[in-house]
Amino acid sequence: MLKIYGAYRSRATRTLWLAEELGLAFEHVPVLQAKRLPDPTGADAPINTASAAFLSINPMGTIPSIDDDGVIVHESLAINLYLARKYGGALGPKDLVEEAAMLQWSLFAATEIEAVALKISSASTLAPSEETRAVIETAAKSLVKPFDVLEKHFADKSFTVGDRFTVADVNLAEIVRYAQPHAPLFEARPALKGWLERVQARPAFKAMWAKRLAEPAAGPV
Structure with missing residues (x-):
């Protein structure tokens, strides 16, 4: 098993x-x-x-x-x-082209978004201060380009790869969500915001998230 x-x-x-x-x-x-x-x-x-x-x-x-x-x-x-x-x-690739796309978007999230978005997630758990606001604003500026890429991608697509929900949506969404505490990044990008809300509305995500919330808190990730 x-x-x-x-x-x-x-x-x-x-x-x-x-x-x-x-x-x-x-x-x-x-x-x-x-x-x-x-x-x-x-x-x-x-x-x-x-x-x-x-x-x-x-x-x-x-x-x-x-x-x-x-x-x-x-x-x-x-x-x-x-x-x-x-x-x-x-949820998996139907051919080599889709597999390459799933790899691409997963690695894009890991290399272009994760480290910076985690700064937003971590800072948002701290008491508001000039220092934490500066960390969040600086991180948000670094996410403008990759988030603009995603906004353009989702402007005419419901999901990351193909015309269906796949593992690429899980991998990408679980990294993009680190930036969710900074709402302006998403309010300025309705296609990206809509995609994230769509995948997080899935019953499997909600089931996982309920179990996460039931676990004692241990930081932002």
Whole structure:
């Protein structure tokens, strides 16, 4: 059986959402970030990213990871592309051209958006101040170009690749959402805003998000 390692309040949401979309039976192993625990190496500590048991699965100690009947895969976007390719049906690529597009948009999100958008997500959890507002405004300026690219892309498309919801929407949406606390970025881009609202309205996303909210808070990701 597929095992998914990672807390809901982590990048594991990407894989847990996709698993809900695919209707996969899986075992969720709730590996916590070591930074969430006062003594992650203590004898009574729950399994976490510093636990020997998890490091035997992923020596980098990052989440998520999966074990798909002996196939170990790390890195959330790679995991999702693998699962969609193997189990995805309409959520996976129908041909090499679609597979290239799914890879492109996933890597675009990771390289052009994620690090900057995370600054918005992190700053938005702090008490408002001139410093946090400056961080958010600076990050928002850096997102203008990639978000304009997405606005143009979704101007005549309902989804990221093809004419249907796919793994590319999961991978892209789970990174773009880091910038959601800064509403002006989306109010100025109605096509992008509409796409994100559309994919986040899906029952599988809502099911995943409810489980995330039920987990004790642990930072913005």
